[in-house]
Amino acid sequence: MEKGKILVVEDQDAMRESLVIAFRDEGYQVEGAASGEEAIQKVDNQNVYDLVVTDLKMKKVDGLEVLRAVKAANSSTEVVLITAYGTISTAVQAIREGAYDYVTKPFRHQEILKVAKKAIEKKGLKDRVRYLEGEIREKYKFEGIVGNSNAMLEVLKVTSHVCRTESTVLVTGESGTGKELIARAIHYNSLRKDGPFVVINCGALPENLQESELFGHMKGSFTGAIKDKIGLFLQAQRGTILLDEIGETSPSTQVKLLRFLQDGEIRPVGGNKALYVDARIIAATNENLEKAVESGKFRKDLFYRINVIRIHLPPLRERREDIPLLVEYFLEKILEKLKKGKRVFSKESMRALVSYDWPGNIRELQNIIERAVTLSKNEIVNVDELPLPAGEVASLISDPLEDQKRKSFIVTTLAEQEKNAIIDALNKYGGNQTKVSQILGISTTTLWRKIKKYRIKPQHEISDTIGI
Ligand SMILES: Nc1ncnc2c1ncn2[C@@H]1O[C@H](COP(=O)(O)OP(=O)(O)OP(=O)(O)O)[C@@H](O)[C@H]1O
Ligand SMILES: [Mg+2]
Numbered sequence: 001m002e003k004g005k006i007l008v009v010e011d012q013d014a015m016r017e018s019l020v021i022a023f024r025d026e027g028y029q030v031e032g033a034a035s036g037e038e039a040i041q042k043v044d045n046q047n048v049y050d051l052v053v054t055d056l057k058m059k060k061v062d063g064l065e066v067l068r069a070v071k072a073a074n075s076s077t078e079v080v081l082i083t084a085y086g087t088i089s090t091a092v093q094a095i096r097e098g099a100y101d102y103v104t105k106p107f108r109h110q111e112i113l114k115v116a117k118k119a120i121e122k123k124g125l126k127d128r129v130r131y132l133e134g135e136i137r138e139k140y141k142f143e144g145i146v147g148n149s150n151a152m153l154e155v156l157k158v159t160s161h162v163c164r165t166e167s168t169v170l171v172t173g174e175s176g177t178g179k180e181l182i183a184r185a186i187h188y189n190s191l192r193k194d195g196p197f198v199v200i201n202c203g204a205l206p207e208n209l210q211e212s213e214l215f216g217h218m219k220g221s222f223t224g225a226i227k228d229k230i231g232l233f234l235q236a237q238r239g240t241i242l243l244d245e246i247g248e249t250s251p252s253t254q255v256k257l258l259r260f261l262q263d264g265e266i267r268p269v270g271g272n273k274a275l276y277v278d279a280r281i282i283a284a285t286n287e288n289l290e291k292a293v294e295s296g297k298f299r300k301d302l303f304y305r306i307n308v309i310r311i312h313l314p315p316l317r318e319r320r321e322d323i324p325l326l327v328e329y330f331l332e333k334i335l336e337k338l339k340k341g342k343r344v345f346s347k348e349s350m351r352a353l354v355s356y357d358w359p360g361n362i363r364e365l366q367n368i369i370e371r372a373v374t375l376s377k378n379e380i381v382n383v384d385e386l387p388l389p390a391g392e393v394a395s396l397i398s399d400p401l402e403d404q405k406r407k408s409f410i411v412t413t414l415a416e417q418e419k420n421a422i423i424d425a426l427n428k429y430g431g432n433q434t435k436v437s438q439i440l441g442i443s444t445t446t447l448w449r450k451i452k453k454y455r456i457k458p459q460h461e462i463s464d465t466i467g468i
Pocket of ligand 1: 145176180
């Protein structure tokens with residue numbers, strides 16, 4: 001197996017050569033660079049190194065700059081520095097900026113080989129984690145379901161698992177969060193996909209009609225029952241039935257649902273013969289079923305039967321990072337549908353879309369995008385063209401300084417929020433990056449990368465003294 005690829009950066013020829021040989025003898029693939037410039041060039045051109053071992057003090061381009069270039073090119077490449085006694089404090093700073101470790105001159109080859117081995121192992125782990133994360137995202141992709149937030153990823157993971165089972169599923173979430181979409185995904189990715197997918201909104205049916213709609217009735221079983229009626233359960237034979245707003249079912253319907261879940265049988269209203277139905281139930285609700293159980297509105301035994309696997313869809317305001325993706329997705333679909341030319345949302349309007357609370361969740365977002373595109377005359381959709389509820393736009397883009405509380409809220413994207421959080425923390429802790437990374441719960445490497453990415457100004461950079 002390949003042990004890893006190392007770049008040794010050292011301007012003293014003898015030292016570089018001896019290190020190259022030492023690493024090569026251990027079985028690594030090794031290259032040498034005689035200056036910081038050469039190292040950066042190599043990293044930029046091919047960037048295939050698992051580890052860069054660099055001298056800290058070199059003419060012109062020093063080890064710190066090499067470190068930054070390496071991390072900018074590929075943050076998972078590890079860097080080990082070689083320092084002389086007098087440069088230890090710079091080495092410590094380098095660690096804050098993401099270096100793996102440093103060794104102090106003079107050192108024995110054993111010492112640097114040990115550090116290098118560990119650094120390469122760490123890189124291997126990081127790569128593996130990254131790969132698995134990517135794999136998860138790929139694996140749990142469903143057509144027409146957009147979302148990259150952790151919350152959505154979790155939902156998709158569970159959804160993907162339940163597709164392979166026959167379990168009853170309870171999908172919960174506010175109105176418009178995508179409960180039906182998830183139920184459809186489950187059906188169309190399950191073994192039942194060639195069978196019917198039947199949806200019934202229990203809340204839309206008067207109680208006295210629920211039973212007959214669901215389970216059918218026999219001719220003459222009640223006034224108006226002029227002929228036999230096949231219920232939705234029978235229509236869902238070998239398929240899936242989505243019972244939307246399950247909390248709205250009447251007590252007698254609940255009894256019948258319980259019987260079906262226990263032994264797969266239904267009894268049409270007025271009939272005395274039980275019929276066997278092979279259908280999978282997915283239940284959905286936007287109310288708190290536990291509360292309904294507590295208040296006696298919903299049967300506890302039925303609740304347990306339904307709540308086997310639960311998929312909860314968080315409201316959109318709790319996964320704002322999905323908003324830009326959804327906007328893009330709906331925009332594309334709507335432009336295609338309306339055969340309109342290109343449209344983009346201005347920065348300000350995107351900011352308002354991300355900041356708005358979306359009580360109607362994704363359905364509302366979809367409607368707003370469609371209306372905005374339909375009404376807009378120009379390619380750029382400005383914030384005043386967003387058909388958000390009266391007063392909303394003004395407050396979403398009001399002068400942030402006037403309303404401190406809104407300030408954290410109005411920032412465009414997560415990226416901007418992140419940038420502000422970093423700047424605030426750097427200011428608060430006098431530029432101490434170790435402290436800031438702890439406070440923000442990220443590694444110093446990540447912090448450094450973000451500082452670079454957001455081009456946070458030098459006055460926020462390290463200003464504390466290092467106590468060595
Ligand atoms: N993650 C998503 N990606 C793309 N479209 C979505 C997503 N979630 C929901 N939608 C779309 O939003 C709309 C509302 O979704 P859906 O009908 O599934 O919500 P719901 O939770 O069943 O709402 P209600 O409680 O009002 O019945 C649908 O057009 C659906 O396609
Ligand atoms: Mg629905």
